[in-house]
Amino acid sequence: MTRQLILLLTAAAFMTACASKPKVVEEVAVAETPKPVFVPEPAPQAPVVQAPIQQQQPVIQAPANNLPTPGSVDDFIYQAGGDARVYFGYDQFNLTPSAMDNLRAQAAWLQQYPSVNAVVEGNADERGTREYNLALAARRAESVKSFLVGQGVASRRLTTVSYGKERPIDARSSEAGWARNRNGHTNVMNGAVG
Amino acid sequence: MKSVLKIIVIMMSVFTASLAMPAHAQLSIDITKGNIDPTPIAIPDFMSTDSRGQQIGRDLAEVVRADLERSGLFRALDPNSFIEKQTNIDYAPTYADWRVIKAEALVSGRIVVESDSRMRVEFRLWDVFGGEQLSGLRLAATPDNWRRMAHKVSDAIYTQLTGETGYFDSRIVFIDESGPKTDRKKRLAIMDQDGANPQFLLTGPSTVITPRFSPNSQKITYMSYENIVPAIYLLEIETGRRELLGSFPGMTFAPRFSPDGNKMILTLAKAGNSDIYSMDLRSRSTTRLTTNPAIDVSASYAPDGKNIVFNSDRGGSPQIYTMNADGRNVKRISFGKGRYNAPVWSPRGDKIAFVKSTGGKFHIGVMNPDGSGERLLTESYLDEGPTWSPNGRVILFSRETRGRGGKNEIWSVDLTGTNLRRVPTPGSASDPAWSPLLP
Numbered sequence: 001m002t003r004q005l006i007l008l009l010t011a012a013a014f015m016t017a018c019a020s021k022p023k024v025v026e027e028v029a030v031a032e033t034p035k036p037v038f039v040p041e042p043a044p045q046a047p048v049v050q051a052p053i054q055q056q057q058p059v060i061q062a063p064a065n066n067l068p069t070p071g072s073v074d075d076f077i078y079q080a081g082g083d084a085r086v087y088f089g090y091d092q093f094n095l096t097p098s099a100m101d102n103l104r105a106q107a108a109w110l111q112q113y114p115s116v117n118a119v120v121e122g123n124a125d126e127r128g129t130r131e132y133n134l135a136l137a138a139r140r141a142e143s144v145k146s147f148l149v150g151q152g153v154a155s156r157r158l159t160t161v162s163y164g165k166e167r168p169i170d171a172r173s174s175e176a177g178w179a180r181n182r183n184g185h186t187n188v189m190n191g192a193v194g
Numbered sequence: 195m196k197s198v199l200k201i202i203v204i205m206m207s208v209f210t211a212s213l214a215m216p217a218h219a220q221l222s223i224d225i226t227k228g229n230i231d232p233t234p235i236a237i238p239d240f241m242s243t244d245s246r247g248q249q250i251g252r253d254l255a256e257v258v259r260a261d262l263e264r265s266g267l268f269r270a271l272d273p274n275s276f277i278e279k280q281t282n283i284d285y286a287p288t289y290a291d292w293r294v295i296k297a298e299a300l301v302s303g304r305i306v307v308e309s310d311s312r313m314r315v316e317f318r319l320w321d322v323f324g325g326e327q328l329s330g331l332r333l334a335a336t337p338d339n340w341r342r343m344a345h346k347v348s349d350a351i352y353t354q355l356t357g358e359t360g361y362f363d364s365r366i367v368f369i370d371e372s373g374p375k376t377d378r379k380k381r382l383a384i385m386d387q388d389g390a391n392p393q394f395l396l397t398g399p400s401t402v403i404t405p406r407f408s409p410n411s412q413k414i415t416y417m418s419y420e421n422i423v424p425a426i427y428l429l430e431i432e433t434g435r436r437e438l439l440g441s442f443p444g445m446t447f448a449p450r451f452s453p454d455g456n457k458m459i460l461t462l463a464k465a466g467n468s469d470i471y472s473m474d475l476r477s478r479s480t481t482r483l484t485t486n487p488a489i490d491v492s493a494s495y496a497p498d499g500k501n502i503v504f505n506s507d508r509g510g511s512p513q514i515y516t517m518n519a520d521g522r523n524v525k526r527i528s529f530g531k532g533r534y535n536a537p538v539w540s541p542r543g544d545k546i547a548f549v550k551s552t553g554g555k556f557h558i559g560v561m562n563p564d565g566s567g568e569r570l571l572t573e574s575y576l577d578e579g580p581t582w583s584p585n586g587r588v589i590l591f592s593r594e595t596r597g598r599g600g601k602n603e604i605w606s607v608d609l610t611g612t613n614l615r616r617v618p619t620p621g622s623a624s625d626p627a628w629s630p631l632l633p
Contacts, residue, residue, distance in 0.1 A: 091511075093466075119422060126576065126594070126600075127551070127556075127576070128535070128551075129492070129505075129535035129536040129549050129578045129579070130403060130404060130536075130578065130579065130625070131404065131447060131448040131461070131491050131492045131505070131535075131536065132489065132491055132492065132505060132512055132535045132536070134445070134447050134448070134461075134463070134468075134491070135447075135461065135463060135468035135489040135491045136489065138444075138445060138463035138466050138468060139466045139467070139468075139489070141466065142465060142466025142467075143466070145466075146466075159422060159423065160466070161422060161423060161424065161445065162424075162445055162463060163419075166378075166380075166401055166403065166419075168375060168376055169376060170376070171374065171375040171376050171597075171598040171599075171600070172597070172598060173575070173596040173597045173598075173600060
């Protein structure tokens with residue numbers, strides 16, 4: 001109905017505009033969008049989370065029994081049971097009992113090395129939309145941070161970042177792969193030593 | 195890279211050859227129904243008196259044929275089947291010759307290269323069975339803009355025959371993806387609507403996601419991980435000038451412009467809780483629109499700017515809600531079985547596109563703004579990120595394949611659920627955002 005009306009109106013417009021010579025009815029200036037120019041990236045605004053140099057840290061000890069150097073990033077992962085990630089259920093952000101055990105060990109280490117800061121990264125599996133998963137993974141990162149703070153780690157030492165589904169650690173599209181990708185990762189980028 | 199601002203002037207002239215045919219006898223295409231037979235249309239190479247014009251005439255006609263075919267509404271007939279070879283577009287064609295090959299519409303075009311800096315494209319659209327001219331148009335631009343002129347020709351034909359605004363003279367911003375799934379590089383890129391002229395908009399290693407056009411097509415907003423805490427940025431395409439948008443106590447994401455371009459709507463995750471905010475782009479003042487402890491995310495304005503559609507799990511699972519632009523009058527509009535995400539209001543205002551996941555599959559769907567009339571248009575392992583064509587008739591989206599080698603591609607589908615097609619991209623690509631029609 002509307003379309004017919006439009007057609008009628010259009011036809012009427014043509015008839016009134018009809019002439020033997022072409023008639024200019026519209027003149028529009030068009031700016032072709034030019035090629036973009038890349039501007040060098042400015043220095044990051046947010047402070048990079050880094051451990052300040054501390055004098056009172058323990059002297060670097062020779063590793064015994066092939067164990068990681070105490071205070072190192074590897075030591076943190078080792079003390080956390082070999083994995084500085086805790087895992088979540090589908091669309092969940094509550095901590096499981098084993099996740100809490102892992103985080104207690106993480107908190108103990110972080111309290112032993114108070115100069116070390118960490119980025120707590122939230123991750124989601126691929127079965128969700130990008131933005132919803134960013135929000136979901138932000139909750140997971142916050143769950144981890146809250147627990148660590150509850151264990152006595154100073155809040156300012158922990159920066160949370162949500163990666164949504166942008167940083168999968170397992171490429172499989174299976175229950176096992178998705179379960180690994182639903183995690184909160186305590187990323188200690190610089191240990192107290194080497 | 196050239197960054198010279200080129201000004202071209204387009205003059206449109208309407209000249210009709212025949213008078214007074216009843217409107218209802220004219221060839222017209224109803225695009226509101228799915229599965230219609232594509233209308234056979236003959237588009238010979240545009241003619242010209244010089245060799246440069248002839249080359250452009252061949253290339254331009256090819257782009258027009260491809261545009262119209264991709265719409266699913268037209269079938270461009272093989273030029274080898276044409277009987278009549280027109281030599282002057284100012285005379286009516288021999289309709290009988292075109293009826294024989296069952297062309298319902300005929301496009302006769304001419305290229306006139308006036309100088310290195312100016313070229314004219316003139317064409318007439320004929321109704322073969324009605325035996326009359328439907329429209330005539332003259333465009334002018336610099337010769338190197340011939341692709342845009344081709345898209346404008348396509349838009350004029352589409353508009354004349356369907357009664358709808360076209361969408362061919364438009365661009366797509368997207369994320370170029372490379373590398374394995376567990377170490378994926380994501381870069382901001384742009385291309386024409388038909389996949390031509392792809393180019394990167396940013397260099398650098400930072401992951402960039404969810405780009406969106408401003409209403410005047412001159413700016414893009416996106417989320418980037420270039421700092422420790424990711425945030426939303428504003429990029430001017432013309433100058434490459436980039437700006438971090440605001441300073442928030444947490445991650446900002448899911449940005450979209452308001453229809454008037456004066457505001458941004460975004461999500462801020464503060465202490466883990468995501469809520470929706472609007473930001474006045476002139477004063478940079480922000481207004482919090484939701485205060486729910488649940489996830490509120492993925493907000494999109496209605497084209498009149500008075501309402502907002504968004505995603506929330508406040509009811510226990512992700513669903514679609516609408517609210518007034520000031521955050522009042524929140525209403526849930528999705529009630530079907532499954533999870534609903536990523537709502538986007540159509541530029542026509544009549545539909546909301548969304549992602550629905552149910553039974554292990556993802557769908558792109560549409561519903562009316564009150565939640566009625568839900569229809570699913572696609573199904574795959576992972577379809578997401580719908581974006582509307584400027585006329586609200588076509589939806590682009592990301593489709594990711596399953597498994598270790600899973601990759602993203604950009605696909606398009608009609609509002610009717612027909613005409614599913616892959617959009618050509620230089621490599622893997624995700625997060626498409628369609629520009630408005632270019633000026």
